[in-house]
Amino acid sequence: MKRAVCIISGGMDSAVASFIDKKERYEIVAVHFNYGQKKKKKELQAFEALVKVLEAKSYVIDLDFFKQIGASALVDRDIAVPEDGIKPGIPVTYVPFRNGIFLSIAAAIAEKEKASAIYIGVVEEDSSGYPDCRQSFIEAMQKAINLGTKDETTISVKTPLIHLKKEDIVSLGLELGVPLELTWSCYQSEEKACGVCDSCRLRLKGFAKAGVEDPIPYKTRAVL
Amino acid sequence: MKRAVCIISGGMDSAVASFIDKKERYEIVAVHFNYGQKKKKKELQAFEALVKVLEAKSYVIDLDFFKQIGASALVDRDIAVPEDGIKPGIPVTYVPFRNGIFLSIAAAIAEKEKASAIYIGVVEEDSSGYPDCRQSFIEAMQKAINLGTKDETTISVKTPLIHLKKEDIVSLGLELGVPLELTWSCYQSEEKACGVCDSCRLRLKGFAKAGVEDPIPYKTRAVL
Numbered sequence: 001m002k003r004a005v006c007i008i009s010g011g012m013d014s015a016v017a018s019f020i021d022k023k024e025r026y027e028i029v030a031v032h033f034n035y036g037q038k039k040k041k042k043e044l045q046a047f048e049a050l051v052k053v054l055e056a057k058s059y060v061i062d063l064d065f066f067k068q069i070g071a072s073a074l075v076d077r078d079i080a081v082p083e084d085g086i087k088p089g090i091p092v093t094y095v096p097f098r099n100g101i102f103l104s105i106a107a108a109i110a111e112k113e114k115a116s117a118i119y120i121g122v123v124e125e126d127s128s129g130y131p132d133c134r135q136s137f138i139e140a141m142q143k144a145i146n147l148g149t150k151d152e153t154t155i156s157v158k159t160p161l162i163h164l165k166k167e168d169i170v171s172l173g174l175e176l177g178v179p180l181e182l183t184w185s186c187y188q189s190e191e192k193a194c195g196v197c198d199s200c201r202l203r204l205k206g207f208a209k210a211g212v213e214d215p216i217p218y219k220t221r222a223v224l
Numbered sequence: 225m226k227r228a229v230c231i232i233s234g235g236m237d238s239a240v241a242s243f244i245d246k247k248e249r250y251e252i253v254a255v256h257f258n259y260g261q262k263k264k265k266k267e268l269q270a271f272e273a274l275v276k277v278l279e280a281k282s283y284v285i286d287l288d289f290f291k292q293i294g295a296s297a298l299v300d301r302d303i304a305v306p307e308d309g310i311k312p313g314i315p316v317t318y319v320p321f322r323n324g325i326f327l328s329i330a331a332a333i334a335e336k337e338k339a340s341a342i343y344i345g346v347v348e349e350d351s352s353g354y355p356d357c358r359q360s361f362i363e364a365m366q367k368a369i370n371l372g373t374k375d376e377t378t379i380s381v382k383t384p385l386i387h388l389k390k391e392d393i394v395s396l397g398l399e400l401g402v403p404l405e406l407t408w409s410c411y412q413s414e415e416k417a418c419g420v421c422d423s424c425r426l427r428l429k430g431f432a433k434a435g436v437e438d439p440i441p442y443k444t445r446a447v448l
Binding site: 010059060062063064068069070071090094095096097098099100101103104105108109111112115131132134136137140141144145147148149150187211 | 283285286287288289290292293294296314319320321322323324325327328329331332333335336355356358361364365367368369371373374375402434435
Protein backbone atom coordinates (compact mmCIF):
# COMPACT_ATOMS: atom_id res chain seq x y z
CA MET A 1 0.00 0.00 0.00
CA LYS A 2 1.21 3.50 -0.80
CA ARG A 3 2.00 5.60 2.25
CA ALA A 4 1.59 9.37 2.73
CA VAL A 5 2.62 11.80 5.43
CA CYS A 6 -0.29 14.11 6.13
CA ILE A 7 0.29 17.41 7.93
CA ILE A 8 -2.79 17.97 10.11
CA SER A 9 -3.16 21.14 12.18
CA GLY A 10 -6.64 20.29 13.40
CA GLY A 11 -8.20 23.01 11.24
CA MET A 12 -10.83 22.44 8.58
CA ASP A 13 -8.50 22.59 5.56
CA SER A 14 -5.95 20.02 6.71
CA ALA A 15 -8.78 17.73 7.89
CA VAL A 16 -10.36 17.81 4.43
CA ALA A 17 -6.94 17.27 2.80
CA SER A 18 -6.37 14.21 5.01
CA PHE A 19 -9.69 12.70 3.92
CA ILE A 20 -8.75 13.20 0.27
CA ASP A 21 -5.48 11.40 1.09
CA LYS A 22 -7.50 8.53 2.63
CA LYS A 23 -9.88 8.45 -0.34
CA GLU A 24 -6.85 8.13 -2.65
CA ARG A 25 -6.10 4.95 -0.70
CA TYR A 26 -2.89 5.98 0.98
CA GLU A 27 -1.91 4.58 4.36
CA ILE A 28 -1.71 7.77 6.43
CA VAL A 29 1.10 8.89 8.71
CA ALA A 30 -0.44 11.92 10.44
CA VAL A 31 1.89 14.68 11.66
CA HIS A 32 0.93 17.54 13.97
CA PHE A 33 3.18 20.44 14.94
CA ASN A 34 3.05 22.15 18.33
CA TYR A 35 4.84 25.39 17.56
CA GLY A 36 3.72 27.49 20.51
CA GLN A 37 0.58 28.67 18.74
CA LYS A 38 -1.93 30.38 21.04
CA LYS A 39 -4.64 27.70 20.90
CA LYS A 40 -2.38 24.67 20.75
CA LYS A 41 -4.33 22.47 23.19
CA LYS A 42 -7.51 22.80 21.16
CA GLU A 43 -5.64 22.07 17.92
CA LEU A 44 -3.99 18.99 19.41
CA GLN A 45 -7.38 17.71 20.62
CA ALA A 46 -8.77 18.16 17.11
CA PHE A 47 -5.74 16.37 15.63
CA GLU A 48 -6.11 13.43 18.01
CA ALA A 49 -9.81 13.10 17.27
CA LEU A 50 -9.10 13.11 13.52
CA VAL A 51 -6.30 10.54 13.88
CA LYS A 52 -8.78 8.18 15.54
CA VAL A 53 -11.28 8.56 12.71
CA LEU A 54 -8.52 8.15 10.11
CA GLU A 55 -7.00 5.16 11.98
CA ALA A 56 -3.60 6.68 11.25
CA LYS A 57 -0.14 6.28 12.72
CA SER A 58 0.78 9.65 14.21
CA TYR A 59 3.65 11.92 15.18
CA VAL A 60 3.24 14.98 17.43
CA ILE A 61 6.28 17.16 16.92
CA ASP A 62 7.16 19.88 19.44
CA LEU A 63 8.78 22.95 17.95
CA ASP A 64 9.35 25.23 20.90
CA PHE A 65 11.85 27.33 18.98
CA PHE A 66 9.10 29.22 17.12
CA LYS A 67 8.68 31.23 20.33
CA GLN A 68 12.40 32.11 20.24
CA ILE A 69 11.96 33.47 16.72
CA GLY A 70 8.60 35.11 17.40
CA ALA A 71 7.67 37.80 14.85
CA SER A 72 4.06 36.59 14.51
CA ALA A 73 0.76 37.17 16.30
CA LEU A 74 0.25 33.39 16.36
CA VAL A 75 3.22 32.73 18.65
CA ASP A 76 4.06 36.07 20.30
CA ARG A 77 1.75 37.05 23.16
CA ASP A 78 2.74 40.70 22.73
CA ILE A 79 1.29 40.85 19.20
CA ALA A 80 -2.53 40.83 19.12
CA VAL A 81 -4.44 38.71 16.60
CA PRO A 82 -6.32 41.21 14.35
CA GLU A 83 -10.10 41.10 14.71
CA ASP A 84 -11.18 43.82 12.30
CA GLY A 85 -11.33 41.89 9.05
CA ILE A 86 -8.97 40.68 6.32
CA LYS A 87 -6.77 43.41 4.83
CA PRO A 88 -4.59 43.36 1.70
CA GLY A 89 -0.98 42.27 2.20
CA ILE A 90 0.61 39.78 4.55
CA PRO A 91 -1.00 39.91 8.02
CA VAL A 92 0.83 39.86 11.39
CA THR A 93 -0.35 36.27 11.83
CA TYR A 94 2.21 35.20 9.20
CA VAL A 95 4.82 32.94 10.86
CA PRO A 96 8.17 33.24 9.02
CA PHE A 97 8.64 30.27 6.66
CA ARG A 98 6.38 28.06 8.77
CA ASN A 99 5.31 25.76 5.95
CA GLY A 100 8.92 25.48 4.77
CA ILE A 101 9.85 24.19 8.22
CA PHE A 102 6.78 21.92 8.38
CA LEU A 103 7.44 20.45 4.93
CA SER A 104 11.13 19.87 5.73
CA ILE A 105 10.28 17.91 8.86
CA ALA A 106 7.51 16.06 7.02
CA ALA A 107 10.09 15.15 4.36
CA ALA A 108 12.39 13.65 7.00
CA ILE A 109 9.48 11.63 8.39
CA ALA A 110 8.43 10.60 4.86
CA GLU A 111 11.95 9.39 4.08
CA LYS A 112 12.09 7.41 7.33
CA GLU A 113 8.59 5.95 6.81
CA LYS A 114 9.20 5.25 3.10
CA ALA A 115 6.21 7.42 2.16
CA SER A 116 5.85 8.61 -1.41
CA ALA A 117 3.66 11.66 -0.76
CA ILE A 118 3.17 14.54 1.67
CA TYR A 119 -0.31 16.07 1.91
CA ILE A 120 -0.63 19.68 3.06
CA GLY A 121 -3.90 21.62 3.14
CA VAL A 122 -2.64 24.99 1.90
CA VAL A 123 -5.03 27.35 0.12
CA GLU A 124 -3.54 29.99 -2.18
CA GLU A 125 -6.08 32.55 -3.36
CA ASP A 126 -8.94 32.34 -0.83
CA SER A 127 -6.69 32.73 2.20
CA SER A 128 -4.79 35.14 4.39
CA GLY A 129 -2.12 35.74 1.74
CA TYR A 130 0.77 33.85 3.33
CA PRO A 131 3.71 33.45 0.90
CA ASP A 132 4.33 29.87 2.06
CA CYS A 133 0.91 28.80 0.73
CA ARG A 134 1.73 29.62 -2.91
CA GLN A 135 1.90 26.87 -5.51
CA SER A 136 5.25 28.18 -6.80
CA PHE A 137 6.71 27.74 -3.31
CA ILE A 138 5.30 24.22 -2.93
CA GLU A 139 6.78 23.19 -6.29
CA ALA A 140 10.21 24.59 -5.37
CA MET A 141 10.05 22.85 -1.99
CA GLN A 142 9.15 19.51 -3.61
CA LYS A 143 12.20 19.85 -5.84
CA ALA A 144 14.45 20.69 -2.86
CA ILE A 145 13.10 17.71 -0.91
CA ASN A 146 13.83 15.30 -3.74
CA LEU A 147 17.34 16.68 -4.31
CA GLY A 148 18.18 16.72 -0.58
CA THR A 149 17.15 13.16 0.25
CA LYS A 150 18.40 9.75 -0.93
CA ASP A 151 18.09 9.03 -4.64
CA GLU A 152 15.64 6.18 -3.93
CA THR A 153 13.40 8.57 -1.97
CA THR A 154 10.80 10.17 -4.26
CA ILE A 155 8.25 12.41 -2.61
CA SER A 156 5.33 14.19 -4.21
CA VAL A 157 3.97 17.17 -2.25
CA LYS A 158 0.18 17.12 -2.70
CA THR A 159 -1.95 20.23 -2.21
CA PRO A 160 -5.49 19.14 -3.11
CA LEU A 161 -7.08 22.37 -1.82
CA ILE A 162 -4.62 24.94 -3.15
CA HIS A 163 -6.93 26.51 -5.77
CA LEU A 164 -10.26 25.93 -4.00
CA LYS A 165 -12.56 28.51 -2.48
CA LYS A 166 -13.49 28.05 1.17
CA GLU A 167 -17.06 27.12 0.26
CA ASP A 168 -15.76 24.35 -2.00
CA ILE A 169 -13.67 23.03 0.88
CA VAL A 170 -16.77 22.95 3.12
CA SER A 171 -18.78 21.14 0.44
CA LEU A 172 -15.97 18.70 -0.27
CA GLY A 173 -15.60 18.04 3.46
CA LEU A 174 -19.29 17.20 3.77
CA GLU A 175 -19.17 15.01 0.66
CA LEU A 176 -16.19 13.05 2.04
CA GLY A 177 -17.78 12.67 5.47
CA VAL A 178 -15.14 14.76 7.27
CA PRO A 179 -16.27 15.30 10.88
CA LEU A 180 -16.05 19.11 10.61
CA GLU A 181 -17.44 19.40 14.14
CA LEU A 182 -14.11 18.02 15.39
CA THR A 183 -11.99 20.61 13.57
CA TRP A 184 -10.82 23.95 14.99
CA SER A 185 -9.68 26.91 12.93
CA CYS A 186 -9.76 29.88 15.34
CA TYR A 187 -6.40 31.63 15.85
CA GLN A 188 -6.93 32.60 19.47
CA SER A 189 -9.79 30.98 21.42
CA GLU A 190 -10.15 27.48 22.81
CA GLU A 191 -13.65 27.29 24.35
CA LYS A 192 -15.70 28.99 21.69
CA ALA A 193 -14.17 30.20 18.42
CA CYS A 194 -13.76 34.01 18.48
CA GLY A 195 -15.60 34.47 15.18
CA VAL A 196 -13.63 37.60 14.29
CA CYS A 197 -10.02 36.55 13.52
CA ASP A 198 -9.09 36.06 9.85
CA SER A 199 -9.25 32.30 10.17
CA CYS A 200 -12.77 32.36 11.71
CA ARG A 201 -13.90 34.88 9.08
CA LEU A 202 -12.65 32.71 6.20
CA ARG A 203 -14.25 29.61 7.70
CA LEU A 204 -17.59 31.34 8.41
CA LYS A 205 -17.63 32.75 4.88
CA GLY A 206 -17.06 29.25 3.50
CA PHE A 207 -19.96 27.76 5.45
CA ALA A 208 -22.23 30.71 4.61
CA LYS A 209 -21.51 30.49 0.88
CA ALA A 210 -21.94 26.69 0.97
CA GLY A 211 -25.31 27.27 2.63
CA VAL A 212 -24.46 25.12 5.65
CA GLU A 213 -24.36 25.83 9.40
CA ASP A 214 -20.87 25.54 10.95
CA PRO A 215 -21.24 22.93 13.73
CA ILE A 216 -18.61 24.42 16.08
CA PRO A 217 -19.49 26.96 18.83
CA TYR A 218 -18.71 30.67 18.26
CA LYS A 219 -18.66 33.65 20.64
CA THR A 220 -19.84 35.84 17.80
CA ARG A 221 -20.10 35.41 14.03
CA ALA A 222 -18.53 38.21 11.98
CA VAL A 223 -19.97 39.03 8.58
CA LEU A 224 -16.96 38.96 6.22
CA MET B 225 25.72 46.72 7.62
CA LYS B 226 24.69 43.54 5.83
CA ARG B 227 23.57 40.75 8.11
CA ALA B 228 23.96 36.97 7.67
CA VAL B 229 22.67 33.96 9.53
CA CYS B 230 25.50 31.49 9.96
CA ILE B 231 24.76 27.84 10.78
CA ILE B 232 27.57 26.71 13.10
CA SER B 233 27.74 23.11 14.32
CA GLY B 234 31.02 23.58 16.15
CA GLY B 235 32.89 21.48 13.58
CA MET B 236 35.80 22.67 11.46
CA ASP B 237 33.85 23.32 8.26
CA SER B 238 31.15 25.55 9.70
CA ALA B 239 33.77 27.42 11.75
CA VAL B 240 35.77 28.21 8.60
CA ALA B 241 32.55 29.18 6.77
CA SER B 242 31.68 31.58 9.59
CA PHE B 243 35.08 33.29 9.33
CA ILE B 244 34.57 33.74 5.58
CA ASP B 245 31.21 35.32 6.44
CA LYS B 246 32.99 37.67 8.88
CA LYS B 247 35.70 38.48 6.34
CA GLU B 248 32.99 39.41 3.84
CA ARG B 249 31.93 42.00 6.42
CA TYR B 250 28.57 40.62 7.39
CA GLU B 251 27.17 41.13 10.86
CA ILE B 252 26.77 37.53 12.03
CA VAL B 253 23.72 35.91 13.60
CA ALA B 254 25.09 32.52 14.67
CA VAL B 255 22.68 29.58 14.86
CA HIS B 256 23.41 26.22 16.47
CA PHE B 257 21.11 23.19 16.38
CA ASN B 258 20.86 20.66 19.21
CA TYR B 259 19.22 17.76 17.46
CA GLY B 260 20.02 14.98 19.90
CA GLN B 261 23.36 14.20 18.27
CA LYS B 262 25.60 11.94 20.35
CA LYS B 263 28.26 14.53 21.21
CA LYS B 264 26.00 17.54 21.57
CA LYS B 265 27.62 19.02 24.71
CA LYS B 266 31.02 19.17 23.06
CA GLU B 267 29.53 20.73 19.90
CA LEU B 268 27.65 23.33 21.92
CA GLN B 269 30.85 24.23 23.80
CA ALA B 270 32.67 24.66 20.49
CA PHE B 271 29.81 26.81 19.16
CA GLU B 272 29.84 29.05 22.24
CA ALA B 273 33.60 29.51 22.06
CA LEU B 274 33.34 30.46 18.36
CA VAL B 275 30.47 32.88 19.01
CA LYS B 276 32.70 34.72 21.52
CA VAL B 277 35.52 35.04 19.01
CA LEU B 278 33.09 36.13 16.28
CA GLU B 279 31.31 38.57 18.65
CA ALA B 280 28.04 37.33 17.16
CA LYS B 281 24.44 37.39 18.26
CA SER B 282 23.40 33.77 18.71
CA TYR B 283 20.47 31.37 18.73
CA VAL B 284 20.66 27.85 20.17
CA ILE B 285 17.73 25.89 18.76
CA ASP B 286 16.60 22.65 20.39
CA LEU B 287 15.22 20.08 17.97
CA ASP B 288 14.34 17.14 20.17
CA PHE B 289 12.12 15.64 17.50
CA PHE B 290 15.09 14.23 15.56
CA LYS B 291 15.17 11.47 18.18
CA GLN B 292 11.50 10.71 17.42
CA ILE B 293 12.37 10.28 13.75
CA GLY B 294 15.67 8.46 14.39
CA ALA B 295 16.93 6.49 11.38
CA SER B 296 20.52 7.70 11.78
CA ALA B 297 23.60 6.63 13.74
CA LEU B 298 24.04 10.25 14.84
CA VAL B 299 20.80 10.35 16.84
CA ASP B 300 19.83 6.72 17.48
CA ARG B 301 21.80 5.01 20.25
CA ASP B 302 20.93 1.61 18.79
CA ILE B 303 22.79 2.33 15.54
CA ALA B 304 26.59 2.33 15.93
CA VAL B 305 28.76 4.98 14.26
CA PRO B 306 30.94 3.11 11.72
CA GLU B 307 34.64 3.08 12.55
CA ASP B 308 36.06 1.05 9.68
CA GLY B 309 36.56 3.72 7.06
CA ILE B 310 34.54 5.61 4.46
CA LYS B 311 32.57 3.39 2.08
CA PRO B 312 30.78 4.25 -1.17
CA GLY B 313 27.11 5.24 -0.85
CA ILE B 314 25.20 7.08 1.84
CA PRO B 315 26.39 6.05 5.33
CA VAL B 316 24.17 5.27 8.35
CA THR B 317 25.23 8.62 9.84
CA TYR B 318 22.98 10.36 7.27
CA VAL B 319 20.15 12.15 9.12
CA PRO B 320 17.05 12.38 6.88
CA PHE B 321 16.83 15.86 5.29
CA ARG B 322 18.78 17.43 8.16
CA ASN B 323 20.15 20.34 6.15
CA GLY B 324 16.70 20.99 4.68
CA ILE B 325 15.34 21.36 8.20
CA PHE B 326 18.34 23.47 9.29
CA LEU B 327 18.07 25.78 6.27
CA SER B 328 14.30 26.19 6.74
CA ILE B 329 14.74 27.28 10.34
CA ALA B 330 17.69 29.50 9.38
CA ALA B 331 15.42 31.08 6.75
CA ALA B 332 12.81 31.91 9.38
CA ILE B 333 15.51 33.48 11.57
CA ALA B 334 16.95 35.34 8.58
CA GLU B 335 13.52 36.77 7.71
CA LYS B 336 12.96 37.85 11.32
CA GLU B 337 16.48 39.35 11.61
CA LYS B 338 16.32 40.97 8.16
CA ALA B 339 19.42 39.07 7.07
CA SER B 340 20.23 38.81 3.36
CA ALA B 341 22.36 35.66 3.50
CA ILE B 342 22.61 32.27 5.16
CA TYR B 343 26.07 30.65 5.42
CA ILE B 344 26.30 26.88 5.63
CA GLY B 345 29.58 24.93 5.63
CA VAL B 346 28.52 22.01 3.43
CA VAL B 347 31.16 20.14 1.40
CA GLU B 348 30.00 18.18 -1.65
CA GLU B 349 32.71 15.99 -3.14
CA ASP B 350 35.23 15.50 -0.31
CA SER B 351 32.64 14.40 2.24
CA SER B 352 30.52 11.52 3.51
CA GLY B 353 28.20 11.68 0.48
CA TYR B 354 25.11 13.12 2.15
CA PRO B 355 22.48 14.17 -0.43
CA ASP B 356 21.65 17.36 1.51
CA CYS B 357 25.19 18.67 0.92
CA ARG B 358 24.82 18.81 -2.89
CA GLN B 359 24.92 22.13 -4.70
CA SER B 360 21.78 21.23 -6.68
CA PHE B 361 19.89 20.81 -3.38
CA ILE B 362 21.20 24.08 -1.97
CA GLU B 363 20.11 25.96 -5.11
CA ALA B 364 16.63 24.43 -4.99
CA MET B 365 16.35 25.26 -1.30
CA GLN B 366 17.38 28.88 -1.89
CA LYS B 367 14.62 29.16 -4.49
CA ALA B 368 12.06 27.62 -2.11
CA ILE B 369 13.12 30.00 0.68
CA ASN B 370 12.68 33.05 -1.52
CA LEU B 371 9.29 31.92 -2.83
CA GLY B 372 8.02 30.94 0.62
CA THR B 373 8.90 34.17 2.45
CA LYS B 374 7.73 37.78 2.05
CA ASP B 375 8.49 39.42 -1.30
CA GLU B 376 10.78 41.95 0.41
CA THR B 377 12.80 39.10 1.95
CA THR B 378 15.69 38.10 -0.34
CA ILE B 379 18.05 35.47 0.98
CA SER B 380 21.17 34.12 -0.64
CA VAL B 381 22.34 30.72 0.62
CA LYS B 382 26.14 30.82 0.67
CA THR B 383 28.25 27.65 0.60
CA PRO B 384 31.86 28.89 0.44
CA LEU B 385 33.34 25.42 1.04
CA ILE B 386 31.10 23.30 -1.18
CA HIS B 387 33.74 22.42 -3.81
CA LEU B 388 36.82 22.49 -1.56
CA LYS B 389 38.96 19.57 -0.48
CA LYS B 390 39.42 19.06 3.26
CA GLU B 391 43.08 20.15 3.06
CA ASP B 392 42.00 23.43 1.43
CA ILE B 393 39.56 23.99 4.28
CA VAL B 394 42.36 23.46 6.82
CA SER B 395 44.66 25.87 4.94
CA LEU B 396 41.90 28.46 4.55
CA GLY B 397 41.07 28.15 8.25
CA LEU B 398 44.69 28.82 9.21
CA GLU B 399 44.91 31.74 6.75
CA LEU B 400 41.77 33.32 8.21
CA GLY B 401 42.91 32.81 11.80
CA VAL B 402 40.11 30.38 12.67
CA PRO B 403 40.81 28.91 16.15
CA LEU B 404 40.70 25.31 14.89
CA GLU B 405 41.64 24.10 18.39
CA LEU B 406 38.16 25.18 19.52
CA THR B 407 36.32 23.14 16.87
CA TRP B 408 35.04 19.58 17.26
CA SER B 409 34.23 17.24 14.38
CA CYS B 410 34.06 13.76 15.95
CA TYR B 411 30.68 12.00 15.59
CA GLN B 412 30.79 10.13 18.89
CA SER B 413 33.37 11.15 21.52
CA GLU B 414 33.51 14.19 23.78
CA GLU B 415 36.79 13.94 25.72
CA LYS B 416 39.19 12.92 22.99
CA ALA B 417 38.09 12.61 19.35
CA CYS B 418 37.71 8.93 18.41
CA GLY B 419 39.93 9.30 15.34
CA VAL B 420 38.15 6.50 13.46
CA CYS B 421 34.64 7.76 12.54
CA ASP B 422 34.16 9.18 9.03
CA SER B 423 34.22 12.76 10.32
CA CYS B 424 37.52 12.25 12.20
CA ARG B 425 39.01 10.46 9.18
CA LEU B 426 38.08 13.29 6.81
CA ARG B 427 39.45 15.89 9.23
CA LEU B 428 42.69 13.99 9.86
CA LYS B 429 43.18 13.52 6.11
CA GLY B 430 42.72 17.27 5.63
CA PHE B 431 45.34 18.18 8.22
CA ALA B 432 47.75 15.51 6.94
CA LYS B 433 47.48 16.67 3.33
CA ALA B 434 47.82 20.31 4.43
CA GLY B 435 50.99 19.28 6.29
CA VAL B 436 49.74 20.64 9.63
CA GLU B 437 49.20 18.98 13.03
CA ASP B 438 45.54 18.93 14.17
CA PRO B 439 45.54 20.74 17.56
CA ILE B 440 42.67 18.73 19.13
CA PRO B 441 43.26 15.56 21.21
CA TYR B 442 42.62 12.14 19.64
CA LYS B 443 42.32 8.66 21.16
CA THR B 444 43.87 7.24 18.01
CA ARG B 445 44.57 8.60 14.54
CA ALA B 446 43.31 6.45 11.69
CA VAL B 447 45.15 6.50 8.41
CA LEU B 448 42.46 7.21 5.78
